[in-house]
Amino acid sequence: MDKKKVWNVLKPVLKIAFTVLALWLVYTKVDLTAVRRLWKEANSWWLIPAAVAFVICQITTSFRLLYFFRNIGLPISVRSNLRLYLLGMFYNLFLPSGLGGDGYKIIVLKQRYDTTHKDVFSAVFFDRLAGLWGLGFLVACFSLAMPEVRAYSLWILAGFAGGTVVYYYVLRRYFGRISRRFFKTHLLGICTQSLQLATVAFILAALGCKTSYWPYFAIFLLSSLASLFPFSIGGLGAREVAIVWGAGTFGLDKDLAVSVSLSFYLITMIMALSAIFILFGKERKKKTEQPVTAADPDESAFS
Numbered sequence: 001m002d003k004k005k006v007w008n009v010l011k012p013v014l015k016i017a018f019t020v021l022a023l024w025l026v027y028t029k030v031d032l033t034a035v036r037r038l039w040k041e042a043n044s045w046w047l048i049p050a051a052v053a054f055v056i057c058q059i060t061t062s063f064r065l066l067y068f069f070r071n072i073g074l075p076i077s078v079r080s081n082l083r084l085y086l087l088g089m090f091y092n093l094f095l096p097s098g099l100g101g102d103g104y105k106i107i108v109l110k111q112r113y114d115t116t117h118k119d120v121f122s123a124v125f126f127d128r129l130a131g132l133w134g135l136g137f138l139v140a141c142f143s144l145a146m147p148e149v150r151a152y153s154l155w156i157l158a159g160f161a162g163g164t165v166v167y168y169y170v171l172r173r174y175f176g177r178i179s180r181r182f183f184k185t186h187l188l189g190i191c192t193q194s195l196q197l198a199t200v201a202f203i204l205a206a207l208g209c210k211t212s213y214w215p216y217f218a219i220f221l222l223s224s225l226a227s228l229f230p231f232s233i234g235g236l237g238a239r240e241v242a243i244v245w246g247a248g249t250f251g252l253d254k255d256l257a258v259s260v261s262l263s264f265y266l267i268t269m270i271m272a273l274s275a276i277f278i279l280f281g282k283e284r285k286k287k288t289e290q291p292v293t294a295a296d297p298d299e300s301a302f303s
Contacts (some may be wrong), residue, residue: 018048029244034255038207047208047263050199054267057195061085064130066189069121073179074113083278084108090275093268102128119177123279126171126178127185133167134189135221136160138197142218146251193221196264201265206254217259219246239265 060087088101143153223242247257
C-alpha cells in the first residue's frame with residue numbers, strides 16, 4: 001500500500017480521534033447537568049426562527065458560490081447549484097474522509113463541465129475567502145462594541161482595512177475572472193455571517209440568555225475560524241474548544257456557550273441530512289431515465 005492510500009485510510013481515523021478528544025476536553029470544562037437543564041427548560045418555539053434564519057443563510061451562501069461559478073463560466077443553474085451545495089454539506093458532516101464537501105464539488109463539476117481543476121478550485125477557494133472576509137468584517141465591527149477589546153479596536157480596524165486592500169489588489173491582479181462581482185459576493189459574505197448570528201441570537205433566546213448577546217456573538221465568530229480547519233468532522237469539537245476558551249476569556253457562561261454551539265451544530269446536521277433525498281432521487285432517476293444527452297448536462301448533473 002503506497003503512502004497516499006495509507007493517508008486516505010489514516011485521515012478519517014485521525015479526524016474521528018481529534019473530534020472525540022476535543023469533545024472530551026470540552027466536557028471536562030462544562031457542567032453536563034447544567035447543559036441538560038438548559039435544553040430541558042429551553043423555549044423550543046425560538047428554535048423555529050433559528051432554523052429559518054439558518055436555512056436562509058445557507059441559501060444565501062449557495063448564491064455566493066453560484067456567482068463564483070459564473071465568474072469562471074460554468075453554466076450551472078440555481079437549482080443544480082443548491083443541490084450541489086447541500087450535497088457538499090452532507091459530505092462535510094457525515095463522511096470523515098479525505099474528500100470533503102469542497103472536494104466533492106470540484107470533482108463533480110470537473111466531470112460535468114468543460115473546465116479545469118484549477119478554475120473550479122479557485123472558485124470554491126475564493127468563495128470560502130469571501131465568507132472569511134465577511135467574518136473578519138463583523139469581528140472588526142464588534143471590536144468597537146465590546147469593552148474587553150475596545151482598546152485594540154483601532155488596530156483591529158486598521159489591520160482589517162489594510163488586509164482588505166492587499167486582498168483586493170491580489171485578487172484583481174492575479175485572478176481577474178474570479179474577482180468579477182467582487183462587491184456582490186463579499187456583501188453576501190457579510191450577509192451569510194450576519195444570518196448565522198441571527199441563528200445564534202434565536203438559540204440564545206431559546207436557552208433563556210438574560211445577558212448581552214454581543215460577547216456570545218464574538219466568541220461564536222472566532223470559533224468559526226477554528227471550525228474551518230479540517231481537523232474534525234464538520235468542525236464538531238474544534239468549534240466547542242474555541243467556544244470554551246472564548247467563554248473563559250470573556251467571563252461568559254461556558255455551559256450556555258457550549259449549548260449554543262451544539263444547538264447550532266444540530267440545526268446544521270438536520271439541514272445537511274436533506275441531501276439524502278437528493279441522493280435517493282439520483283438513484284431512482286438512474287434506474288428510470290434514458291441516457292442524458294450532451295445538450296442538457298446541467299439539470300442532470302445533480303438531479
